[in-house]
Amino acid sequence: MNYSSKLIEEAVNEVSKLPGIGSKTALRLVLHMLKQPNEYTHNLAEALKNVRDNVSFCNSCHNISDSEICEICSSHKRDKTVVCVVEDTRDVMAIENTSQFTGTYHVLGGIISPMDGVGPQDLKIDSLVQKCQAGEIHELVFALPSTMEGDTTNFYISKRLQELNIKLSVIARGIAVGDELEYADEITLGRSIINRVPYENSLKQA
Amino acid sequence: MNYSSKLIEEAVNEVSKLPGIGSKTALRLVLHMLKQPNEYTHNLAEALKNVRDNVSFCNSCHNISDSEICEICSSHKRDKTVVCVVEDTRDVMAIENTSQFTGTYHVLGGIISPMDGVGPQDLKIDSLVQKCQAGEIHELVFALPSTMEGDTTNFYISKRLQELNIKLSVIARGIAVGDELEYADEITLGRSIINRVPYENSLKQA
Structure with missing residues (x-):
């Protein structure tokens, strides 16, 4: 692609490094930001830097957390x-x-x-x-x-x-609630038969 | 959604304001950034701020441009x-x-x-x-x-x-190169008949 501006090109290159975002989508996103007020992009950039620099993890379970x-x-x-x-x-x-x-x-x-x-x-x-x-x-x-x-x-x-x-x-692995048996794959259906549960258990409300 | 961290929540909220990106995709992108080195997110944030603050437009054609x-x-x-x-x-x-x-x-x-x-x-x-x-x-x-x-x-x-x-x-509007007529919509096909071009023109290489 031949971008008319170096700034656009750099921004598109950075955005398209994100997973699942190609250069066309990246360009669309960057042009969208240009149409919005400055604060829109600034807030986004700050929130991203903020989460990257200040994120911390629970010492016990390693889940993302704001406290120790x-x-x-x-x-x-x-x-x-x-x-x-x-x-x-x-x-x-x-x-x-x-x-x-x-x-x-x-x-x-x-x-x-x-x-x-x-x-x-x-x-x-x-x-x-x-x-x-x-x-x-x-x-x-x-x-x-x-x-x-x-x-x-x-x-x-x-x-x-x-x-x-x-x-x-x-x-438990098995047939998802609402699924029809004929569309289930063999391995899932096979496992759901091997690991069948007492009928009373199926009546428990989720 | 119940996020375990305020920082994550803010970042997800900002990212999901982008067109075509919902909160699940936004969370995926933010968690991806957390797994990358700090510079990755910093470069992205800087490139976005940079393009938003410094982008300029051609005085003549109004296209995005780095010069006047x-x-x-x-x-x-x-x-x-x-x-x-x-x-x-x-x-x-x-x-x-x-x-x-x-x-x-x-x-x-x-x-x-x-x-x-x-x-x-x-x-x-x-x-x-x-x-x-x-x-x-x-x-x-x-x-x-x-x-x-x-x-x-x-x-x-x-x-x-x-x-x-x-x-x-x-x-010109008409049948796209490589398209089959039977799948074209009526209006496009109709216009392509009304606006037909001399046969010699169709031999010109794109």
Whole structure:
């Protein structure tokens, strides 16, 4: 592309480094900002710098937090003996939105993925193992993505914890509520038959 | 959504003001920035502020430019008597990419759209009329979108210029190169029959 201005070109280059945003979308966004009042762009730039420079993480669960210990970890209503292991803060938000989980979380900050160069040492696994060794935790609930990388991470953590007496569980995989069986893939349908639950459980309201 | 940090919430709110970006995408982008080095976000924020504060426009064609007169308007190779009227700078880039136009441009900065509150006084129409009245222009090529708003803008400008002896033309509408007739809409196909061109013209290479 042949931009008529160096400033535009630089801005488009920076914006198009964001995931899922190509140079055409970046140009559209930059031109949109030019049509808005100056404050619009300034507020955006400040908010981004601010979050990048000042973001902090909970010392206990590694979730993004404004304080040293996040609201969930510091709440007296949450069961600290049941810990849900998730990939990142979006998963915490998704599970919190269900209002079905009363335990606490442990945010790994990613999952083991050799293809992307992410190994166990890049994740918050050691601190999880330490928490488990300290005897604080009775149950770990794995809520990682149902992919090869997610399964590998589950397996790696379970191996590290095998000498401890901790209950390990995985969130249920199966047919989504509202889905028709004929459109479900074989593996999901197969697992949902193997892991069938007592009929009474299906009556519990979400 | 229940964000675990005020900083994240502010950043997501600002990013999701951009067109076509909802709060989920905004959160994904913000979390991506948190995983990158600080410079990544700083460079992005600086580039955006920089373009917003320092962008300038060509005094002649109103295209975005780093100098008072843009490269196209100041080039001796361009025909200043043929002026292509476009909506914004993206259209200039699109036409420049074809390498088929040797004239200059006039960027209106939008099109007449009463629904969006955009009237003729919000656009760079007066300066175009002045250029025409000065006798500098022999032909205007309308290259505005083929919509009601684009047609209205064409009509408005043509009315303002009706007492001047200036040739007005519109870029050809028709079947796109590579398209099959059966999938073309009736209006486009109908127009392409009415505005058919001599066979020899179709052999000219783009």
